Amino acid sequence: AFPQRVFSGVQPTGNLHLGNYLGAITRFVALQDDYDCIYCVVDMHAITQAVSVWGGPEELTKSTREVTAAFIASGIDPEKHIVFNQSQVAEHAELAWVFNCVARMGWLNRMTQFKEKAGKHRENASVGLFAYPNLMAADILVYRATHVPVGEDQKQHLELARDIAQKFNTDFADSIRRVSGEDEFFPLPEPLIQGPATRVMSLRDGTKKMSKSDPSDYSRINLTDDADTIAQKIRKAKTDPEPLPGEEDGLEPRPEAANLVGIYAALADRSKADVLAEFGGAQFSTFKTALADLSVAKLAPIASEMRRLRDDPGYIDSVLERGAGQARDIAGPVMRNVKDIIGF
Numbered sequence: 001a002f003p004q005r006v007f008s009g010v011q012p013t014g015n016l017h018l019g020n021y022l023g024a025i026t027r028f029v030a031l032q033d034d035y036d037c038i039y040c041v042v043d044m045h046a047i048t049q050a051v052s053v054w055g056g057p058e059e060l061t062k063s064t065r066e067v068t069a070a071f072i073a074s075g076i077d078p079e080k081h082i083v084f085n086q087s088q089v090a091e092h093a094e095l096a097w098v099f100n101c102v103a104r105m106g107w108l109n110r111m112t113q114f115k116e117k118a119g120k121h122r123e124n125a126s127v128g129l130f131a132y133p134n135l136m137a138a139d140i141l142v143y144r145a146t147h148v149p150v151g152e153d154q155k156q157h158l159e160l161a162r163d164i165a166q167k168f169n170t171d172f173a174d175s176i177r178r179v180s181g182e183d184e185f186f187p188l189p190e191p192l193i194q195g196p197a198t199r200v201m202s203l204r205d206g207t208k209k210m211s212k213s214d215p216s217d218y219s220r221i222n223l224t225d226d227a228d229t230i231a232q233k234i235r236k237a238k239t240d241p242e243p244l245p246g247e248e249d250g251l252e253p254r255p256e257a258a259n260l261v262g263i264y265a266a267l268a269d270r271s272k273a274d275v276l277a278e279f280g281g282a283q284f285s286t287f288k289t290a291l292a293d294l295s296v297a298k299l300a301p302i303a304s305e306m307r308r309l310r311d312d313p314g315y316i317d318s319v320l321e322r323g324a325g326q327a328r329d330i331a332g333p334v335m336r337n338v339k340d341i342i343g344f
């Protein structure tokens, strides 16, 4: 059995939003007591999109520090766990190349995120955007991580990572036994998709996920929004005219209501059933006021800590540098074994 280890990453592209926070970062925080964790700012993933999307060199450096600050401000402890940015540890790219040669075209052709991100102009998408899931598999497996906290949108990529690990283990079974004495070199990493907000939806359209790339500012709450902006966005959030249902079944045909209740539950660390037991029968105007207050109470301290950290880039850079050293100490030996296994 492989020692349990958590790995996950967040891209430094644009503003972090409530979906990233509830679907990913709060989960990262929660796992710290039970696992050794590695949390990565995945800057090599950011450049898979057009330069105009990630904003160019200065913006990339700034966003990398910003995500690191969000990790720390949200409660990730870089003294106890590893926090770094991907481009500083060359083994990610090295293993990704090997995985480019393990993964099959047909597997990647099935990835829905590529289809969404590439849109109608597939011929103009970067090769990196297509191969993104292979790099993601390398991010995880270069640490032989066993558990990966992510939002629901990443489920398919995690399945691909498992397929890659499995094929590598099978293709090189004899060599693995010779080099490492193990029956399997890579664990099959398990997604941890947990909590009431694994898929936070847009505030403007309950059928689309909240995303950095949505052109409407009112579709998402950013971690750094001020109290008035948060309250205004929640007030304007799309809802239906019915009062809140008393039970979860009543949310089934009502995506906007389900989304707001899920957000409330996640922020309050309560179940949706529990939230509905309190607010069932209430009008949305009442519920939205409570949700705005709760959102501000939870997010304002994070935003203020992020502002403080923004003024101290030297500290952030020192965290990333130390984290990269610790990451290399794990990834280096794994990659040396991979090379021996392949025959490099």
Ligand code: ADP
Residues within 6 Å of the ligand: 009, 010, 011, 012, 019, 020, 021, 022, 023, 024, 149, 150, 151, 152, 153, 154, 197, 198, 199, 200, 201, 209, 210, 211, 212
């Ligand atoms: P984005 O999807 O916003 O471009 P990333 O790809 O960097 O951001 O995702 C970082 C983490 O946030 C991933 O674990 C992803 O699953 C999670 N995440 C992103 N959007 C949402 C959402 N709307 N609801 C829940 N989790 C999300």
Ligand code: NA
Residues within 6 Å of the ligand: 153
């Ligand atoms: Na994503």
